[in-house]
Amino acid sequence: MTDRTIHLPVAAQDSLDDVLDIGVRAEELGYDRAWFPETWGRDAATTLAALADRTDDIGVGTSIVNTYSRSPALVGQTAATLQEHSDGRFRLGLGPSGPAVIQGWHGESFERPLRRTREYVEIVRQVLSGEQVDYDGDLVQTRGFRLRQDAPEPAPEIDVTGMGPKAVELAGRFADGWHALMFTREGFAERLDDLRTGAELGGRDPEDVRTTFVLPCCALPDADAARNLARQHLAFYVGGMGDFYRNALARQGYEEAAHAIYDAWQDGEHERAVGTVSDDLLDALAAVGTPEQVRERYEAFASIDGLDAVAVSFPRAADGEVIDATMRALAPER
Template identity: 45%
Template sequence: MTAPTCDLVLLGRDHDDVDSLADQAQLAEEYGFSHVTMGETTGHNIVPVLTVIAERTDEIGITDDVISPYSRAPTVLGQTALTMDDVTDGRFRLGLGTSSPAIAERWHGQSFDRPLRRLRETIDVVRQVCTGDSVDYDGEIYDLGGMAFEGRVPDEPPAVDVAALGPKTVELAGRFADGWVPQLFTTEGLEERMEDLRRGAELGDRDPAELRVSPLVRCCAAEDGDTARSIARGMIAFLIGAYGPFYGDSIAEQGYEEEVEEIRAAWEDRDTAAMAAALPDELLDAVAATGTPEEVRDKVEDFAAVDGVDAVRVGFVSGMSQEQKELTMDAVTDS
């Protein structure tokens, strides 16, 4: 069977320097991944990192998972998209997402107010900047005008993807963005939320088939499947119970309310071991691809088979060795 189309998500915390991240991106290109991406929270500023990756790769697509509009002005995000389009020779997609109250307020010093409106207006402003014309925007959050990007503007502007979980934000992605990046969904939950994306596309008079849907699935393969699950369990539990409210809320809405409550209760005591222990195998296997290489590939294929999915973003988990990462990369590609 042909391997599904996959993107590779780099885990910044696993790398001591930018050279190491670039080496992993080069390896992803050798394996045949469609895109390489990485997130930004309180680690690396990912724009210069992705610039280095662009200079050291030739064909692989490059994107980010994701930049928060609370971290930069929307005009700066437009400048970033155009500059990255230049340095990647058109290989760049801009990823946006509201992130979480903790990151917005405790790291960026911004009030986490009206996140959907801010995201919508950010997309609008980025689109205007990418035309090369004078920006003229009178929004509820941003009031801008009278200046334009001073540089080359491509015939095809960089695509804008939105990371989103809830129905309203996913509808927004369908209506205004070029792609949707979901995370921590079961295949059934993904299928259900896809209806919100299609509704948004219809409201925007757009073809849903033209939106790039690339769910991020945390993956870990090991010859001993139990070892892989043990490695993945802690990070998945942390994302559900501690990483802002949104992942946990989404998981609860997908039928795991009691499990989320137990994981969150353990986090209140900062007991990460109890958090991991509270994550049942059923939930772990529903939202992540862990186990033997064959089990990981089968699960990734399950996500790829969901109607409307264009690629699966293969995300590593904390604690994996380089050997386990390459075994996982082998499992989901034809290498």
């Protein structure tokens, strides 16, 4: 059975308590894990440590932290601490993010992102083993590092995100799991072939690589209101977050729409960008509408062969009421 998880929202929440309340509510509703993406809001480590304090059973994880703003040794320390603090409920998700975030916000050169991701996975694993880390990579060098506390037992598993063929192949070859974002059902199935290729190159069983599909969801009695929130969300990501979401959408057969949304957004015509997200495209990428429609659409995604978990994410402008309505509509106990 496919796990149901949630992405805690980074936007439209007035306080940290509001974010944590969503995680507590997710545990009450029976969700398996709460992920927290680290972008331009609250940091992931503090947020997830606080959530672990307020919950008992729900898993917690980062989806994602980037591989540029922290050293790999620090990422390993953070993962070890969160695993200890949560009594073994933590899972680490990481990835390179993109130039808009890394160069624009963190002032770092977005150099060889796939190689960097591989080196981070390898170093973090060594840190979590408790052994001394002496690593001489192409991009990262670490000498003489060792945790000064006992290594976490078990060590948290490491997922990576990826959208292009080589990025997904890397996940299959080196990581414990892959997080898929901005995919259609068909696009996800195509990338699964790359994941299997990577696993085989790494001498691994593809079934051992856990797949998580991040699905934008919005369930409201007013279906049009739900769809409009999701349209705004998708237009922002395709148009305003660099070109990798645009390119991923184009690879899935929506090249004209992807470029039209991106160009409109870049020209400052945000309403036109939102209006360019057609009903067909919206339904291909999200589960939105009335609660009944959302449950039906969610099941269509959850039934994809080779998928282990669906992470319910919310439109970036969704307030607490919208988020709670959506979580209730998709609660695992139904």
